Amino acid sequence: MSKAIVIHETGGPEVLHWEEHNPGEPAPGEVRLVHEAVGLNFIDVYFRTGLYPLPSLPAVIGMEGAGIVDKVGEGVTELKEGDRVAYAGVLGAYAQVRCIPADRLVPLPDAISTHDAAGMMLQGMTARYLLKGCYPVGPGTTLLITAAAGGVGSILCQWAKHLGATVLGLVGSEEKAETARKNGCDHPILYREVDFVAAVRELTNGEGVDVAYDSVGQATFLKMLDCVRPMGTIVPFGQSSGDIEPFDLRLLSSKGSLFLTRPSLMDYTRKREDLLAHAKDLFDVVTAGVVTMRIMQEYPLSDVPQAHRDMEGRKTRGSTVLIP
Incomplete structure (x- = not known):
């Protein structure tokens, strides 16, 4: 019998229990996957606390992992036993072994280990849709990233710089500012020490950035509206500080006819061809050394x-993986 982290009720970290867990047999269209590594992401906290509703309890949370195909269910033709694969966006990753729809798995190129894949799929494909789906970042683009030294932030800085953008990033310490600089952030802003809206305005000659990516939410969202140029774009894609409170949409007009989108990886990769395109772009920039x-951290899965x-x-900084 394999083990998994199971929650029987939502709440704090104490609801995460390391227990025996039977993954069962793969249903038609599924494979059974033996995890070699599992990714840790802030969305896991949202499910643990109940901010994002779970289908039922008890439940196994976690949205990202990589490993070896152990058994193939009826009708699966693209994968076979022994294949190295990875995924993101499918609940149930905090387990040594799990069953998962085959069409949500991506074969790994030889150059990428399952260990590295488990720390890159969700954050890396998120960065891909932010930079290429929500706004066409390229030469001449000026953008702002919250949590610029975090997992997604670190990837965004590197990838955006490669695309030719000027990158501004919010960080909480000088140590994190140095991390952001190494990743290509042109202007790390210590938000605890300065008024970051004023800093952004000064760095952009009063104009504001073209696009702002906000993973923090409640503590930063309204201020981010003042960091964007007229007809610029705001992209909140997380809420580590709490939910964004309801606001009057006319605020977007008064701030300069701003565009607002609240995207999710699941929508951008819903079609298999889109999933494979996101993964290919990510693997390409990683294997080329662009990203x-x-x-930065590794924990036993039992110590989640x-x-x-x-x-x-x-x-934590950068990416974190959990070892089953």
């Missing part, structure tokens, strides 16, 4: 409660 995946505490306490 360096920095897995501590990993959650560290992540929520902003003690």
Whole structure:
């Protein structure tokens, strides 16, 4: 019998229990996957606390992993036993072994290990849709990133710089500012020490950025509206500080006819061809050395409660993987 992290109720890190868990047999269209590594992401906290509703309880959370196909269900033709694969966006990753729809899995190129893949799929494909789907970032684009030294932020800085953009990033310490600089952030802004709206305006000669990517939410969203140029774009894609409170849409008009979108990876990769395109672009920039995946923390999967505490306490940087 394999093991998994199971929650029987939503709440704090203490609801995460390391228990025996039977993954069962793969249904038609599924494969059974033996995880070699699992990714840790802030969306896991949203499911743990109940901010994002779970289909039922008890439940296994986690949205990202990589490993080896152990058994193939009826009708699966694209994969076979022994294939190295990875995925993001399918609940149930906090397990040694799981069953998963085959069409949600991406074969891994030889140059990318399952360990690295588990730390890059969700964050890397998120960066891809932010830079190419939500706004066409390219030469001449000026953009702002919150949590610029975090997992998605670190990838965004590197990838956006490669695309020719000027990158501004919010960070909480000088250490994180240095991390952001190494990743290509042209202007790290210490938001605890300065008025970041004023800093952004000064750095853009009063104009504002073309697009702002906000993973923080409640604490930053309204201020981000003042960082964007007229007819610029705001992209909130997370809420690590809490939900964005309801606001009058006329605010977007008064701030300069701003565009607003609240995207999700699941929508941008809903079609298999889109999933494969996102994964290919990510693998291409990683294997070319354009984006360096920095897995900064590693925990045993059984110790995921501590990993959650560290992540929520902003003690983590870059990507984190859990080893089953």
